[in-house]
Amino acid sequence: MENESIEPKDENLNFNTRIDLQPLQEAVDAIRAEIAKVIVGQQDMVDLLVISILANGHTLIEGVPGVAKTITAKLLAKTMDVDFSRIQFTPDLMPSDILGTSIFNVKTNEFEYKKGPIFSNxxxxxxxxxxxxxxxxxxxxxxxxxxxxxxxxxxKMSAPFLVFATQNPIEQEGTYRLPEAQLDRFLFKIEVGYPTNEEEIxxxxxxxxxxxxxxxxxIQPVLTxxxxxxxxxxxxxxxxxxxxIKYIAAIISNTRNNANLYLGASPRASISILNAAKANAAINARDFVTPDDIKRCAKAVLKHRLVLTPEREMEGFTxxxxVNQILETIEIPR
Structure with a gap:
């Protein structure tokens, strides 16, 4: 009986140490500590941004002015010893202002490409x-x-290449709604709310x-x-x-057959949930994904990809x- 009880423990020990995640865990803890020097709270936002970096995905950050969207993104960039650039979007901004343009060089009698601010990490x-x-x-x-x-x-862009974009959900004047095709290119949409009373103090x-x-x-750099x-x-x-894998597929399939939705999620969304769930497991010192990893990441992955039917939108649905209803409906794998 003693041998039977010892053997599973050995197998579990070998499984847990199959991938050495301690350096990654220490790096994530260090990033949280560096950002906490300035930012109060917003732990979920910071964790999702770190997950997006590990999953190699871009992130859209939405919130009213003054909730530290831009500062948090800048601080996170400072924790990494990489190139950083900030672009302020305005109604008169042209594509060449972002991508760069070809300029004629009189000395060489040739056009030279001058890179824009998008060429950064x-x-x-x-x-x-x-x-x-x-x-x-x-x-x-x-x-x-x-x-x-x-x-x-x-x-080609130098690796890593990640875009953090902010937007104000309230203000409508002078803004242009992001097309669905562009929203689909963001791994996450992070909605930043107001701080609690204690955090405000x-x-x-x-x-x-x-x-x-x-x-x-x-802020000291943690990662190269x-x-x-x-x-x-x-x-x-x-x-x-x-x-x-089947659980993720069932979630995505439900969005395509849901009576509340006009537009469901694409295969890119299912891949995004898979990659984000892996990263979420890793920052929690696990080398295996659990249903909780999938449920946590599915919300941030799907919110900006789904489109409500006009009837549900008029009723105040979100x-x-x-997404919460879908996650509650589908049976969790055991």
């Missing part, structure tokens, strides 16, 4: 919905394929002590470009059982409510 796009459709469309290729084609020449105390000044030099690429490759080794 971490790109923060502020108020993405303020630019017209033509400018937003300029991001399609670079977000999906991580390359830009100018004058028939393919320009902590924010005020911190601001008073810093004398209304944020020193970004306080090479480390990020290594961890992105490591995430791909996380174990996902077949019944969990895509988040539909």
């Amino acid at each position: 971490i790109v923060l796009i502020d108020e993405i919905n303020r630019a017209p459709a033509k400018t937003q469309a300029a991001l399609f290729e670079v977000m999906a394929e991580r390359q830009i084609t100018i004058d028939g020449i393919h320009n 902590a924010i005020l105390l911190g601001n008073h002590q810093r004398k209304d000044f944020i020193d970004f030099n306080l 470009a090479e480390k990020i690429t290594h961890y992105q490759d490591l995430i791909k080794e996380i174990v996902v059982e077949d019944n969990l 895509t988040e409510k539909v």
Whole structure:
């Protein structure tokens, strides 16, 4: 009987140590600590941003002005020793202002391509919905394929390449709604809410002590470009059982046959849930995915990809409510 009880423990021990996730766990904890030097709360937002980096996906951050969307993204970029650029979208912004343009060089008698600010590792796009459709469309290729084609020449982006975009959900004047094709290229949509009363007090105390000044030099880099690429490759080794693959497929299938939805999720959404669930497992020191990983990531992956029927929209339904109903309806694998 003793041998029978010992053997499963040994198997479990071997399974748990199959992938060494301790360096990754330590790096994620260090990133959280660095951001916490300035930002109060917003743990879910920070974790989802870290997951998006590990899953190699772009993120749309939505919230009213003043809830630290831009600052958090900048601080996160500071924790990584990589190139960073910020682009403020405006109604008069042209595609060439982002991608760059070819300029005639009088000395060489040839056109030279001058790269735009999109050529960076971490790109923060502020108020993405303020630019017209033509400018937003300029991001399609670079977000999906991580390359830009100018004058028939393919320009590859340096790895890692990630886009963090912010937008205000309330203001409508002077904004352009993001097309569904572009929304689908974002791994996550993170909705940032107001802080609690206790967090508000902590924010005020911190601001008073810093004398209304944020020193970004306080943030120390934790990860290099090479480390990020290594961890992105490591995430791909996380174990996902077949019944969990079927669970993801069932969730996606339900969105396509749901009476509340006019538009369901695409295969890109199912792949996004799979990759994000792997990353979520990894930051929780597990080399295997659980149903909870899938449920947590499914909400952030699906909310911006689904379109309600006009009737449900008029009734005040939200895509988040539909996603929650779907997750409650589908049987969780055991």
